[in-house]
Amino acid sequence: MAMEMQKNSMYIEQNDPEGDIRKDFLDDDGRAKRTGTWVTASAHIITAVIGSGVLSLAWAIAQLGWVAGPAVLMAFSFITYYTSTLLSDCYRSPDPVTGKRNYTYMDVVRASLGGRSVQLCGLAQYGNLIGVTIGYTITASISMVAVKRSNCFHRHGHHVKCYTSNNPLMIIFACIQIVLSQIPNFHKLSWLSILAAVMSFAYSSIGIGLSIAKVIGDGPHATTLTGTTVGVDVSASEKVWRAFQAIGDVAFAYAFSTVLVEIQDTLKSSPPENKSMKRATAVGVTTTTLFYIMCGVMGYLAFGNDAPGNFLTGFGFYEPFWLIDFANACIAVHLIGAYQVFCQPIFGFVEKWCNKRWPENKFITSEHGINVPCYGVYHVNSFRLVWRTAYVIVSAVLAMIFPFFNDFVGLIGAASFWPLTVYFPVEMYIARTKIRRFSFTWVWLKILIWSCFIVSLVALVGSVQGLIQSLKTYKPFQAVQEE
Template sequence: MGENAVTKNQLQQHYHHQVVDVPQGGSKCFDDDGRLKRTGNVWTASAHIITAVIGSGVLSLAWAIAQLGWIAGPVMMFLFSFVIYYTSCLLAECYRTGDPVTGKRNYTYMEAVRSNLGGFKEKVCGVVQYLNLFGVAIGYTIAASISMMAIKRSNCFHESGGKNPCHLSSNPYMIMFGVTEIFFSQIPDFDQIWWLSIVAAVMSFTYSTIGLGLGIGKVLVTGQFRGSLTGISIGTVTQTQKIWRSFQALGDIAFAYSYSIILIEIQDTVKSPPSEVKTMKKATLLSVFVTTAFYMMCGCMGYAAFGDNSPGNLLTGFGFYNPYWLLDIANAAIVIHLVGAYQVYCQPLFAFIEKWAAERWPKSQFISKDIPIPIPGFRPFKLNLFRLVWRTLFVILTTIISMLLPFFNDVVGLLGALGFWPLTVYFPVEMYIAHKQIPRWSTRWLCLQTLSLACLIISIAAAAGSIAGVVLDLKVYKPFKTSY
């Protein structure tokens, strides 16, 4: 509260001529909690969600469906989309404690857990959530470098007429991505990256559409609709591999849909009235519908085009065939999208550390002082030295780990599998039960707990599949020496 009061006093001194107090502590410039008016709406919230959801995960869905087949693949995608939508609606209800319009706001996922479930579960949630965000930052660094290399390799392959194998090291590309993220990481707050989210969402549609188009094109050229009802056949892979790969496919689908870890933070950018819950439910429905339609089309057409040989990454696994310039556009769109998605996922982690540091050392000028940097034609940029140093170190660390473990996508799949149940299902269900005071052993309580248990089993299976993938990678592992 003290922090909010100081913020409000400072802002009121700056905007005193615009402030007119209204009931419940709000005003023309400030919300009911003393913070500047939130300006987000259904469209900006949807852009944030789509940016977070349609990540490079969409490109592995053809591979995932190839492991599961024409029946189980689409069915599992529909089930995951329903679970994500339902639990996201439960989570959105927990943004305010008490009354859905005037209750106390929970600014982060962890605050919502603390308000509804208590301190110990908040700590558990924090560890899982921020470890997951850290893992996603590493995964996105690797994914971006693979797409940058795909551009270089497709051009090299085209120029040499297919004679040059064009082996490249991923390290320079990871460093380039890291330098870009150091620059964008200086954007102070989550609500100031809405424009980056919209650009990233447009890019995600661009490369998904190109992937879809290339899949359709290949089906038309070959005249074959490949694939089978049960997926990759035993013989192509062993029975054990089939089981592990099917489990890993579940992890891929779960990871492709995962965004609950930043839902509360997105909801905190939304203006009211109408109530934030109504806006967020609309944004969630719109986003899940759009992403599921795209996922089904990209995953199914990729599988139809390649059958059991569907590549792990649809756009870098095309073999760099013509039109090579179209693949270049698609991979460039992936890189631009991942620049934005990295920020959408990391901003909550940045905010958590900065808030903790401000509370730990309240009198430190290094942590609290903003230095205005004049920008011609724009408002001065407020440079904070602590933010500059800590965020830069964070990006450097994620880049170094990416270079050390370039197969980290399997580890991120593992983090996705481990994070899916607690963050997407368990905590939203438990918070909703506490928030709505649903009686134990009532029909609704039993249904919610059954959903949670089923998702726990899926998460354990997906984690096991990802661990098997990591074990295989470790057999051929050479730090800093991986080339593609």
């Protein structure tokens, strides 16, 4: 039985030399002992949260203004933290400490709600994860282009027009991801997440520093309580659509519930996983909110109502060029790690389903040991190699076809925030604690659900409209002019 579990688990890669796995190396579910702590979980969360979303916050605040902008940021922060604590209690069921483990978000929904909710959760979760990996491919290429752009201006002067294309850099990013995608599972990603978290702090701090320098040097740009001004910066219809899209951008900036359960599944069982996860969530959300406010506020002060969609690559100056280069390199490295955080649940889901569907297929189940210098024996699975490579290639091609950073970010955030961050966690909490219908708590939670639904709906409409406008004016696979 132990050998059968070992064969079918994506978490155990090596057999015991004697064919007998000692109990000391197994958790209560027969899988390899988990070693994660709240520190590694915090790194995963920061890697997932401080991603490309932070780059659009100055633009989002410019659309919403000084009143609504920070208020929306704080509201999403509170909602995300609250619902994440509810979700962390659902990792084990029926008891949050001693119950049976649920390895994925879908497993949690199956144990708490069941029925059609499971399919709807899977559609929302994996659709969001696919969208995020495409969005991160776009963002990484934009950052790498920005390095070439700043060097071009440094060599030839700011009056020169630089021409480049994102596509070759997307291909380079995809090649790196093809290699990293062979990391077997989430449990092997701690080192990459810690590196990516350090990079996220680095480029966010540089962006804040550059914004402060610009404010000191040029003075604050024109800002208003309501953001962009109708008749001056935008038309009335553009104001509405951009405000909706800005809400979607903020929602995307807090999107990590899609991988919360998978992150929690890396934690060791003492102290209880839900306790460690709540601590990691508090650290992760507090840290990211602090950086978000600083990036959004300082970016808005630096650029005013003309804040660019990507405040780091959109700076109107390129000196010191080496600092701009370093910041954008940090973004690229961070997104290399963040891509893996979001795509590993997709890989795990497909491989688990295929193993269950075709348990006797050697192409899917068998592994071959290869001696790797300075590493040891690495176990290669043919299906994993082919399928993960194909996924990375397809996501890169889609990124080449739709390279619209702001529109894509808003669309993903608006479509996924409500079901995965609000609806399912709250509904599972109601079901698990058996809250009486029409009680005060029940009514308050239902108001939270439907208020967030309305906000997500208007953000989705704004992002779709923005994407349509971008598609009308975009010419694919042609060089992009950078001024």
